[in-house]
């Protein structure tokens with residue numbers, strides 16, 4: 330039986346699309362659910378185009394005692410956060426211990442925590458005149474961007490880089506590395 334991946338996303342969904350493409354016809358895993366808290370977000374259109382079940386949620390529903398059971402009933406094995414902007418509650422973390430991972434568009438522990446998402450991250454990195462940035466893939470714990478690091482890789486920042494050009498460099502790294510890292514985690518438990 331293939332492992333079932335649920336992608337949690339709130340935005341455009343470029344990482345979700347890369348994960349879906351990577352695990353299409355994959356030997357031992359597939360993306361079977363997309364969870365989103367923003368009706369109309371780009372990722373909801375990807376769910377429709379790909380014929381993948383979409384579960385719309387909100388802060389209250391996510392925190393309900395029923396939510397983890399809902400995912401279990403759908404046979405979800407792994408939860409992958411790809412630009413999801415709500416805090417994952419301990420109820421869900423305890424229901425999926427070491428099976429919830431997140432990608433952050435910077436080199437944690439710097440530039441993480443509440444308020445550090447999307448363009449806010451790249452603006453802070455550029456404002457600090459950092460010489461490099463990158464991505465961090467980590468397990469999710471009850472705090473933002475605090476769980477154990479699984480993978481990190483970097484990109485150089487030039488003097489002419491803007492938050493927008495840095496975002497493009499970081500997206501390139503995300504699209505290259507996220508799916509293979511997810512695959513290696515799943516492979517470990519087969």
Ligand SMILES: Nc1nc2c(c(=O)[nH]1)N[C@@H](CN(C=O)c1ccc(C(=O)N[C@@H](CCC(=O)O)C(=O)O)cc1)CN2
Pocket residue numbers: 410412413414415416417418431432433434442443444445446469470471472473474475476
């Ligand atoms: N328990 C955890 N939940 C989540 C984590 C995590 O590490 N532990 N990672 C985030 C993703 N993320 C950074 O990688 C992140 C997302 C959002 C925020 C944030 O400040 N959100 C705002 C609300 C934004 C909105 O609703 O538009 C807030 O909490 O006020 C910080 C970091 C996903 N969940």
Ligand SMILES: NCC(=O)N[C@@H]1O[C@H](COP(=O)([O-])[O-])[C@@H](O)[C@H]1O
Pocket residue numbers: 338339340341342343344345411412413432433434445446447450500503
């Ligand atoms: N702190 C969380 C955070 O900032 N996540 C970031 O949101 C973007 C989502 O892009 P996408 O919707 O195109 O995949 C990605 O760059 C991801 O690292």
